[in-house]
Amino acid sequence: MTDFAKTKAQFYLPEGVIYLDGNSLGPLPLAASAHVSDTMQDEWGEMLIRGWNKAGWMELSTGIGDRIGRLIGAETGHVMVGDTLSIKIYQALASALELNPGRKIILSDSGNFPTDLYMAQGLIRTLNQGHELRIVKPADIAENITEDVAVLMLTEVDYRTGRLHDMKSLTEIAHSKGVITVWDLAHTAGAIPVDLAGCGADFAAGCTYKYLNGGPGAPAFIYVAPRHIHNTRPALSGWLGHEAPFDFDLEYREGAGIERMRVGTPPVIALKSLETALDIWNMADIKDVRKKSIQLCDFFIKEIEVRCPALKLASPRDGNRRGSQVSFRFEHGFAAMQALIDRGVIGDFRAPDVMRFGVTPLYIDETDVRAAAAIIEDVITNSLWDAEKYKIRSKIT
Secondary structure (H helix, E strand, O other): OOOHHHHHOOEEOOOOOEEOOOOOOOOEEOOHHHHHHHHHHHHHHHHHHHHHHHOOHHHHHHHHHHHHHHHOOOOOOOEEEOOOHHHHHHHHHHHHHHHOOOOOEEEEEOOOOHHHHHHHHHHHHHHOOOOEEEEEOHHHOHHHOOOOEEEEEEEOEOOOOOEEOOHHHHHHHHHHOOOEEEEEOOOOOOOOOOOHHHHOOOEEEEOOOOOOOOOOOOOOEEEEOHHHHOOOOOOOOOHHHEOOHHHOOOOOOEOOHHHHHOOOOOOHHHHHHHHHHHHHHOOOOHHHHHHHHHHHHHHHHHHHHHHOOOOEEOOOOOHHHEOOEEEEEOOOHHHHHHHHHHOOEEOEEEOOOEEEEEOOOOOOOHHHHHHHHHHHHHHHHOOOOOOHHHHOOOOOO
C-alpha cells in the first residue's frame, strides 16, 4: 500500500501554493538539487570526459529506460530515454510507416496533441510518397481503422479533457486490420497503469517532465516492441545509434536492439535529475496512484459543481474513462486561471475555454483539493478574474 504522506514529503512544494499543474510540469523532488550538484562536482568536475566510462553516463539512457519501462508495462531492454518527445514521435512514426510500406494513411484524432500531428505532417512532406494524415473525432477512431491505414497514431489521454482511449481494444482492432500502432504516453506515464506488452502495442513514446517529475525539458522516451526491434530502421540515424559509434565509420549501421533508437548525446544532467524522481516512484504502486487519483478527481468535480455552477465539466465523469486531470469549460477561463494562480492555485489553460487541473496523488491530497475548490469558488462567484491584468496573455498559458 502506497503511503502518500511519505511520497508528498519527497517534493519541494512552495508555501501557500496548491499545485494542480503536474500534468504540465511536475514539482521538484527534494533530492534532485543535491544529486545533480554531486553529478556536476564529483563526476563532471572531477572526472571530466572520463565520466562517460567511469560514471556510466552512456548507460543512463537504457538504465533509466528500464525503470520507466516498469511503469508502462514494457519488456526489459525496450525503452530508450533521450531527445524530445517530438523527436521520439517522429522516430516511431517513420519506423512504423516503413514496416507497413504498402499503405499510405496515418490515422489520428482531433484530440491528439498538436506536436504529434505536426510531426506527421512534416514527415509526410519529407517522404513525398503520397502519404495522408487522416484526422477524425476521438469517438470515431474504431470505425475508421480500415485496411488502407498504415499507422494508428494516438495520444492515450487527451491533453485538453483527460478523455482516455482504450489502448487494448483499439490496438486489437488495428492489428486485425494489419495496422501498426504508435501511442503517445505524455499524459499517461505516471498517471495511470499502462501495459504496453499486454496490449500488444507496437511503438510508444512519452515525456518525463509531467507525471514522472523529471524537471523542465526532461528527456523523452521511446518504446519498440520486441517483435519489431530487429526490423526497425531508425529514420534519424544519429551517431550514437550506430552499431559501433567510436569506430567512426562513414556508413551508418544501426545498433543492436533499442540502442538503434539513440540519436544524440544523452542529457546527463537532466537524466540525473530524473533519477531522483524515479526513486520516489520506487515508493509507490501505480495501481494505488490510479485508485487515489480517481477518488481525488471525483471529489474535486463534486466540490466544483456544487460551488461553481458556471464551470462546465469537460472531462469524462466516469473516472475509468479519464486520466489524472479534471478540465472545466468557462468562457473567461484564461483570466480566471490567472486569478487563481495569483491566489496560489496553479492550474493551466488550453484554448479556447478549458481550465485544466492535474490531480497527482504523489503530492496532492484531500486537504489540497478542498482548499483549492474554496479559492476557485471565490474567484468565480465574485468575478475576481474580471481585471485587466488577468487578461494579458504571456507566451505560456
